[in-house]
Amino acid sequence: MRHLGILGHSVEGAALCFRAFCQEGFRELGPDEHPDVTLDVIAMARSMPDWDAGDHDPIRRTLGESVRRLAAAGADFFVCPDNTAHMALERPGDDLALPGLHIAEVVADRAARDKRTRVGVLGTRYTMDGPVYPRELAARGIGCEFPEAADRETVNEIIFAELVNGVFGADSRREFVRIIKRFAESGCDAVALVCTEIPLLVRPDESPLPVLDSTRLLAHAAFEVAADRRALPSWRGGPVGS
Numbered sequence: 001m002r003h004l005g006i007l008g009h010s011v012e013g014a015a016l017c018f019r020a021f022c023q024e025g026f027r028e029l030g031p032d033e034h035p036d037v038t039l040d041v042i043a044m045a046r047s048m049p050d051w052d053a054g055d056h057d058p059i060r061r062t063l064g065e066s067v068r069r070l071a072a073a074g075a076d077f078f079v080c081p082d083n084t085a086h087m088a089l090e091r092p093g094d095d096l097a098l099p100g101l102h103i104a105e106v107v108a109d110r111a112a113r114d115k116r117t118r119v120g121v122l123g124t125r126y127t128m129d130g131p132v133y134p135r136e137l138a139a140r141g142i143g144c145e146f147p148e149a150a151d152r153e154t155v156n157e158i159i160f161a162e163l164v165n166g167v168f169g170a171d172s173r174r175e176f177v178r179i180i181k182r183f184a185e186s187g188c189d190a191v192a193l194v195c196t197e198i199p200l201l202v203r204p205d206e207s208p209l210p211v212l213d214s215t216r217l218l219a220h221a222a223f224e225v226a227a228d229r230r231a232l233p234s235w236r237g238g239p240v241g242s
Helices: 011-029 048-053 056-072 085-089 103-113 125-129 132-138 149-161 170-185 214-226
Strands: 004-008 037-041 077-079 118-122 143-145 190-193 211-213
Touching (some): 004 011, 004 056, 004 214, 011 214, 037 056, 048 056, 056 085, 077 214, 103 132, 103 211, 103 214, 118 125, 118 170, 132 143, 149 170, 211 214
Parallel strands (some): 004 037, 118 143, 118 190, 190 211
16 A cells, blocks of 8 residues: 655645545555555645735745655655645646645546536635636536635635634534525536535535535545555646646
8 A cells, every 4th residue: 555645734624634534444444444644734824925925936835845744754645635725736846756636636527427517616715716626627528616706705714714723613604505505506516615624614414515525535536546546646746737
């Protein structure tokens, strides 16, 4: 089996991915068994000024340092359970020290397998304003929809004021369900939860639409690679397909 490195950026999403990966091992390999896994996290606070400034290159360097530490720990490949971070990881630069799975490709592949035609996308304002999910869904012939401006602000505020700090309140859950219902009313046939903390707030049985849980989908794909059921990825950062 291969050794997984988890490149954390937001703590709650990284912890959920770590737990989901290990639990996959318990189900597939037996009690207490899972492939080796190492988690590395450099505090997100160090990168927030650069996110707000739209300067992704320093963030890529910080994330690259985590990947180097994962490689030094013996990891064979990495995943980053933070959708927004992939905007920085896609910046041009030296190859990362390990190959990695790209979270948006994993989510879009699942949407295609499920024969989705139009997907509502919920994440940070950086992700919702960014190119990653429109690009990956369009490449598979799938439409992409984001909330209207006021609801985008609501989603972003809840993520940064509550979810990344481990706060999951009933009022915020109702707001997310309301926004997902709007997606359903506008013709979406699934919702992608592409802030990796959102699945901790909204369960599939609470959602008005079928859920694409980016955190658990990434953990499952990582387990398949680690268990030699899926090929080792080749992407080492930079523009997708380079």
